Amino acid sequence: MLQTIGSYTADKRDEAVQKAKDGLNKLDKRIDVLEARIDKNWDKMKEAARKEARENLKTLRKQRNQVAEWYGSMKTSSADAWDHMKKGFSDAYKALEDAWEKSEKEFRSSK
Template identity: 55%
Template sequence: MKSIPNTSFALFLALSTLTAMSQAATTDDAAANDAQTPSAEAVKQNTKDLLKSLKAYGADQKDEAVAATKAALDAADKRIDALQTRLDDNWDSMSQAAREKAQASMKALRKQRTQVAEWYGSMKTSSDSAWDEMKDGFSKAYQALAESWDNAVQAFDSE
C-alpha cells in the first residue's frame, strides 16, 4: 500500500532538488554561471536528500521512485552542462595544467553520469524481487556521480 505522506515528501525533495540544481543551467553569461553553479555542499545535501527519499520507496512505489530519479538526473545533466559552459567561457584564461585537470574531471564526471544512466535503466525495468538491489546500485552510482561533481568543481576552482 502506498504511503501518501511518504510519497509526497519524496516528490517534494525531488522537486526541490530539481529546482535548486536547474538554476545552474539558466545563465546568460559566465559571471552568472559562476554565481549559479551549485556549491559542492548544496549538491551533497541534495544528493543526501534524494538518496534518503529513494530508500523509502517500496517496490509498489517504483513509478514514483523512477519519476523522482528522472528529475534528479535531468537536474544533474543541467549542472554538468552549466559546468561545461563555465569551463568553455573561462578556457582562454586558464593555464594548460588547469585545462588538462578540468578536462579530465569533466571526462570522469560524464563517465560516472553514464554509469548512473545504466543503473537508472535497470531500476526502471526491474522486477519487484530485484527492486531493492536496483535501488541500492542506483544510489551508489548516484553518490559516486555527486563525488565526481565535487571533484570537477574543485578542479575548476583550483585553477
C-alpha cells in the first residue's frame, strides 16, 4: 500500500486518500483482533507479558493516532504540500505497521 500511495501525484490526491483510508481501516481491524486475542488470553499470561501487551497496545494506539493526523493533513493538503504530506503519512503508517508486527510477534511468544 505504501508504494501505491507514494506513486500518486497531487492531481490524484482523492484516489490516494481513499487508499490511505482503506489501509488505516485494515490496520484498525488488525489492532482490534490483536487486542481481542490479548483479552481472551489475559488470564493465561504472566504479569510481565500482560505489562508488555498493555505497553504495546498503548504504542499502537499512539502511532495509529499519528497516522490519522497525517491522513487528515493529506485530505486537505495543497498541491504544493502534497509530497510532504504523502511522505509524512507513509512514514507514520510504516512505523505503525512495524509496531503492530512487533506486538503480534511478542504476543505469540508470551503465550
